[in-house]
Amino acid sequence: MANARVVYWFRTDLRLHDSPALKAALDLNPSVLWPIFTWDPHYVYQARGGVNRWQYLLDCQNDLSESIQKLNPKSKLFVLREAPQTLFPKLFKAWSVTHLVFEKDTDAYAQERDRVIIDLAKKAGVEVITRFGRTLWDSDEVVAQNGGKPTMSISQLQSAGRKVGEIPRPIEAPKSLPDPGEMPVEFDHEIPDVGPDLNGPLRSDGKDDKSYAYNIAGPKGDFAIETLEELGFPLATTPHRGGETLALKRLDEILSDEDYTATFRKPQTSPAAFEPVSTTLLSPYLHFGALSPRLFYWRVQDVISKRKDASSPPESLTGQLLFRDMYFAAQAAVGPSFTQTVDNPYVRFVPWHLPTLPDPSSEHERTYHIDNSEAETWFQRYKLGVTGFPWIDALMRQLRHEGWIHHLGRHALACFLTRGGCYIHWERGAEVFAELLLDHEPACNAGNWQWLSCTAFFSQYYRCYSPVSFGRKWDPEGKLIRKWVPELAKLDKKYIYEPWKADKQALKKAGVRIEGDGLGETEEGTYPEPMFDFNERRGKCIAGMKKAYQVGLKGDDEKVKDGTWAELFKGDPEAEVQDRGDEDEDEDEDDDGAHADDAEHGAHRGKKRGKEKQGPMDKFVKKQKK
DNA sequence: ACCGCAGTTGATACG
DNA sequence: TCGTATCAACTGCGG
Numbered sequence: 001m002a003n004a005r006v007v008y009w010f011r012t013d014l015r016l017h018d019s020p021a022l023k024a025a026l027d028l029n030p031s032v033l034w035p036i037f038t039w040d041p042h043y044v045y046q047a048r049g050g051v052n053r054w055q056y057l058l059d060c061q062n063d064l065s066e067s068i069q070k071l072n073p074k075s076k077l078f079v080l081r082e083a084p085q086t087l088f089p090k091l092f093k094a095w096s097v098t099h100l101v102f103e104k105d106t107d108a109y110a111q112e113r114d115r116v117i118i119d120l121a122k123k124a125g126v127e128v129i130t131r132f133g134r135t136l137w138d139s140d141e142v143v144a145q146n147g148g149k150p151t152m153s154i155s156q157l158q159s160a161g162r163k164v165g166e167i168p169r170p171i172e173a174p175k176s177l178p179d180p181g182e183m184p185v186e187f188d189h190e191i192p193d194v195g196p197d198l199n200g201p202l203r204s205d206g207k208d209d210k211s212y213a214y215n216i217a218g219p220k221g222d223f224a225i226e227t228l229e230e231l232g233f234p235l236a237t238t239p240h241r242g243g244e245t246l247a248l249k250r251l252d253e254i255l256s257d258e259d260y261t262a263t264f265r266k267p268q269t270s271p272a273a274f275e276p277v278s279t280t281l282l283s284p285y286l287h288f289g290a291l292s293p294r295l296f297y298w299r300v301q302d303v304i305s306k307r308k309d310a311s312s313p314p315e316s317l318t319g320q321l322l323f324r325d326m327y328f329a330a331q332a333a334v335g336p337s338f339t340q341t342v343d344n345p346y347v348r349f350v351p352w353h354l355p356t357l358p359d360p361s362s363e364h365e366r367t368y369h370i371d372n373s374e375a376e377t378w379f380q381r382y383k384l385g386v387t388g389f390p391w392i393d394a395l396m397r398q399l400r401h402e403g404w405i406h407h408l409g410r411h412a413l414a415c416f417l418t419r420g421g422c423y424i425h426w427e428r429g430a431e432v433f434a435e436l437l438l439d440h441e442p443a444c445n446a447g448n449w450q451w452l453s454c455t456a457f458f459s460q461y462y463r464c465y466s467p468v469s470f471g472r473k474w475d476p477e478g479k480l481i482r483k484w485v486p487e488l489a490k491l492d493k494k495y496i497y498e499p500w501k502a503d504k505q506a507l508k509k510a511g512v513r514i515e516g517d518g519l520g521e522t523e524e525g526t527y528p529e530p531m532f533d534f535n536e537r538r539g540k541c542i543a544g545m546k547k548a549y550q551v552g553l554k555g556d557d558e559k560v561k562d563g564t565w566a567e568l569f570k571g572d573p574e575a576e577v578q579d580r581g582d583e584d585e586d587e588d589e590d591d592d593g594a595h596a597d598d599a600e601h602g603a604h605r606g607k608k609r610g611k612e613k614q615g616p617m618d619k620f621v622k623k624q625k626k
Numbered sequence: 627a628c629c630g631c632a633g634t635t636g637a638t639a640c641g
Numbered sequence: 642t643c644g645t646a647t648c649a650a651c652t653g654c655g656g
Contacts, residue, residue, distance in 0.1 A: 267634055268635075313634085319634070459652050459653090460633080460636090460651060464636070464637080465637090470636075
């Protein structure tokens with residue numbers, strides 16, 4: 001088809017190596033090919049994403065653009081600053097497009113968007129070609145081979161995968177690219193109705209978002225890649241940088257250490273290691289498509305097949321890719337409800353604190369019900385890394401600053417927030433990770449939170465990570481804590497995981513005082529008190545989980561939605577703290593709560609609610625709710 | 627229907 | 642410092 005005029009739409013496949021969709025585009029032998037990226041208001045405004053991830057995306061875009069230019073100096077990654085839903089109909093016409101090619105996406109929003117785009121293309125007489133390249137196997141095919149059911153275990157994924165067929169071998173990067181055609185954009189620039197700007201708080205100048213202040217081709221009319229400044233964001237803090245070139249270099253480095261590659265066992269890599277980290281750090285590249293999972297898989301496979309002592313899935317390197325596929329295929333089968341409890345038949349209902357509001361108004365950000373002010377305070381302390389448990393705080397601060405922590409560190413944080421400490425809904429934790437992780441993948445994130453909260457995939461809730469001994473096992477000196485919680489840098493290793501036990505002398509020597517809750521203004525040279533007695537909390541959590549397992553509700557149960565689940569949890573202390581239903585409740589509207597002696601607030605305050613401490617958190621809640 | 631067993635990665639006490 | 646038994650007992654799978 002020598003006269004094909006092809007738009008190649010890059011989305012989550014920011015690479016040239018092993019791209020089945022790009023190959024399909026080039027197989028058309030087009031006379032003209034435009035490599036483009038569109039601005040999507042959903043991602044700019046409505047999907048909360050930290051500055052670190054924005055920078056990583058820009059890195060990937062810039063690297064891809066340079067690689068394209070090397071193949072054809074006339075070409076590059078052309079960024080069009082308009083929503084694809086309004087842009088494409090105009091583009092199809094103005095550029096006389098014959099084909100639109102892109103890699104299939106699996107996430108809920110992306111699927112909905114792509115259905116619209118495919119429909120628009122059809123109306124414009126443009127042929128749409130899609131290929132799957134985001135996972136080892138096409139998730140829809142895996143689901144079909146798994147009897148239409150979500151893959152809930154690695155063995156299910158493996159057996160379904162075997163039926164789908166051999167994982168495709170990687171495809172070479174193109175050696176040349178056609179010229180882009182003319183790119184007239186003399187049509188109206190539609191500014192979308194963006195709705196709530198969830199990323200507003202991240203922007204340097206808040207209200208003054210300049211994202212759409214330029215024309216479709218950017219401030220210089222050259223389709224340049226946006227900058228953090230243009231998006232209104234401050235500088236990123238992460239040291240991790242994106243782009244296919246770096247991804248392939250990093251992969252080469254890993255593979256050059258044959259022993260590491262062949263004997264990799266995930267549970268035995270340290271969550272406390274930094275400089276160098278103990279795992280590959282390739283997940284953010286996978287997320288942005290700068291690295292193809294199949295390329296990764298086969299490069300590893302080719303190294304380890306020579307060795308008899310190689311580790312095997314699920315612990316091995318390739319096993320990590322299988323977990324990713326498992327979550328993608330599970331999401332493909334369950335659908336949009338996969339990332340939540342409500343309507344999800346595969347996730348267990350547990351009466352966690354801070355549950356998602358049953359019917360959030362569409363005009364507002366999805367928010368949650370504050371059933372318990374103590375839990376809300378715990379959650380705020382957790383998010384800021386001031387829980388008073390140094391291991392937890394170090395991990396959270398590393399996550400916030402670098403956008404990446406080791407998988408076992410994520411376990412520790414997830415267990416602590418949910419079934420092993422705070423008894424707060426896993427969806428709250430998933431939202432924190434969704435914002436902060438460079439490698440945030442909705443399916444993997446939700447799946448891992450379900451796993452760690454023992455609501456799906458995993459069920460041994462009595463195995464509980466201790467915020468003290470688990471960290472100490474990996475890092476007895478407390479190096480990770482010393483790096484990320486500098487207040488405690490000089491504390492003796494005897495107390496580094498539990499500074500509240502340190503005697504006056506040790507604290508004085510370390511130059512730190514243990515006081516306060518870490519919120520609001522904190523004094524120099526202080527570190528907060530632990531927000532609860534962990535062993536006491538662990539006991540309550542396990543008892544609560546036991547009850548929830550006995551009750552056995554799943555997310556799609558009517559009782560979950562209509563609130564009658566509460567009757568089934570009578571006698572469960574953790575659930576009764578929720579205090580739902582009767583009387584005045586509505587804590588989130590409670591903006592002028594009077595002061596109460598906080599010390600008396602145990603876990604069982606029963607009905608004596610409504611008079612909560614007015615702290616900095618109340619402000620936060622109001623702001624969040626708008 | 628029943629039983630036994632495995633399940634990516636625990637904590638603790640003890641020798 | 643290490644290996645090992647015990648803890649208290651879940652689900653899903655396969656025979």
